[in-house]
Amino acid sequence: MYIKYLQLINFRNYNELNIELNRNINVFIGNNAQGKTNILESIYYCSIGKSTRTNKDKELINWNGKEAYIKLYVAKHRIDKKIEIKIFKEGKKGININSIKVNKISDLMGVFNVVMFSPEDLKIVKESPSYRRKFLDMELCKLSKKYYFNLVQYNKVLNERNVILKKWNKQDLDMLQVYDEQLAKYGAYIVETRSKYVKKLTEKGIIIHKRMTSGSENIEFNYITGVKNIDDSQQEILNLLKSNRLKDFEKRITAFGPHRDDFDIKINGIDARSYGSQGQQRTSVLTIKFASLEIIKETIGEYPILLLDDVLSELDCNRQKYILNSINNIQTFITCTGIEDIKNNLKEDSQLFMVEKGFVNRV
Numbered sequence: 001m002y003i004k005y006l007q008l009i010n011f012r013n014y015n016e017l018n019i020e021l022n023r024n025i026n027v028f029i030g031n032n033a034q035g036k037t038n039i040l041e042s043i044y045y046c047s048i049g050k051s052t053r054t055n056k057d058k059e060l061i062n063w064n065g066k067e068a069y070i071k072l073y074v075a076k077h078r079i080d081k082k083i084e085i086k087i088f089k090e091g092k093k094g095i096n097i098n099s100i101k102v103n104k105i106s107d108l109m110g111v112f113n114v115v116m117f118s119p120e121d122l123k124i125v126k127e128s129p130s131y132r133r134k135f136l137d138m139e140l141c142k143l144s145k146k147y148y149f150n151l152v153q154y155n156k157v158l159n160e161r162n163v164i165l166k167k168w169n170k171q172d173l174d175m176l177q178v179y180d181e182q183l184a185k186y187g188a189y190i191v192e193t194r195s196k197y198v199k200k201l202t203e204k205g206i207i208i209h210k211r212m213t214s215g216s217e218n219i220e221f222n223y224i225t226g227v228k229n230i231d232d233s234q235q236e237i238l239n240l241l242k243s244n245r246l247k248d249f250e251k252r253i254t255a256f257g258p259h260r261d262d263f264d265i266k267i268n269g270i271d272a273r274s275y276g277s278q279g280q281q282r283t284s285v286l287t288i289k290f291a292s293l294e295i296i297k298e299t300i301g302e303y304p305i306l307l308l309d310d311v312l313s314e315l316d317c318n319r320q321k322y323i324l325n326s327i328n329n330i331q332t333f334i335t336c337t338g339i340e341d342i343k344n345n346l347k348e349d350s351q352l353f354m355v356e357k358g359f360v361n362r363v
Contacts, residue, residue: 001112001302002331003043005073010065011087012038013358022351023075025327027334027342029363030355036335039360040116040307042070043333046083047114047305048142049095049105057087074112077302081111106148113142113296113304117289117311124288125272125281129262136194136263139292143299147193154186158254166252180241183257188234190258191227197295198223198263204291209267212283212322217267219287224262283319290326306332312342320345 008017013035028036037053041060044052051060061068068087074080084096095102102108123131141148161179202221209219226240227233240256241248248254265272265284272284296304306327312320313336324345336342339352352363 001074001076001304003072003074003305005071006039006042007069007071008039008042009069010062011042011060011068011070012062014038015062015065015358017358017360019353019360021331022349023331025324025332025334025347025350026353027336027339027346027350028353028355028360029336029339031337034355035358035360036355037118037309039355040309040333040335043072043305044114044116044307046070046072046085047108047112048138049085049093049108052116052118052120057091057093058089060087061089072112076112083108083111106145106152109141109145109148110143110300113300114307115289115292115296115304116307116309117286118307118309119311119314121285121289122281125265125276125284129260132263133259133261135288136197139295140193140197143296144193147190150186150189150193154183154190154258157182157186158257158259161254162252165248165254168249168252176245180238183241183254184234184238187237187258191225191233191237191261192230194258194261194263195223195225195230200295201288201291204294205287208290208294209283209287212287212319214318217280217283218269219272219284220266221288222264222266224264225258226256226260279316282314286315286319286323290323293330303330306330308332308334310335310337312336313338317345 002023003021004023006017006019006021008014028039030036041052045060051057054060066089070083070085072081072083074083082098086094088094095108097108097111124135137151141151157179161176161183164176164179198221202219205219205221209217227236229236237257241254244256267276267280267284270276272281276284293303293306308323312323312334315323320342324342324347334342339346354361354363
């Protein structure tokens, strides 16, 4: 899988951009705030219909434009895809795949996959469980429409249940039973699917991390959930929701469920979040991302697109070399402020682009 061509109109600081892309490595060089990350953001947006940097789509529109437009030509193993997205100032968007209108975001998921690594991704290791849940959910939604459906339904029912808890009305107990049964059904699928994914993450990550650290570190990931028996998770979730009802009424919020779950990251048996060095935390995120690449390849039969936003310059020579030697057959987009830090590890068939004030030129 690779992107042949990208067109942007009124997207961020680009009035218009038309660019043919290298099927291997594309490096975008330029000072900060010139538009390098905007290119990666537009590619990511076409993968899941959301930005990496804002929840407000209207912020993606150039200040002098009424709407933004993105078009990608994607070469795939079976059928090539043309993805077109229009973003309107009122917050709506229109999506076409091969000139056919798409009405649901779920229909965009999986059309072409992207794995992105940016400095913000350090939050997966360093910050609260919500960042790790978001990572799991995004990866699983890309791989499975069924997971996306169950996640959307779970969150919908969870919000409705919390509304009842806030009312503190005993007449709503019968309705609470209905919500509990629905939460247990959708929640069980989420817990079971996440648990399997984290096991795969460990399976792939152990090999990747050892190579990246020359065998000096061992990494493992463990899914943390209140469900003790994953094989009977639906009944267990239902029982726990019932037994926690009084506490939930007191706190006026649903305190148990996969919306509270987490996964830990251990290096040589030690928690990376609390005790890992900055370098270990960064390498852990790289391991997670490269393990995700392998899981996608294993699941759909071809590698996704890899986006590396201003991260290589922060790595030592060995880790740079590992990454750039590991992306054969993976179309990769790299942003950096200067080529000096990485040029020794770049392959000869890499394409360099200079980015300045919303203009892109081949080097």
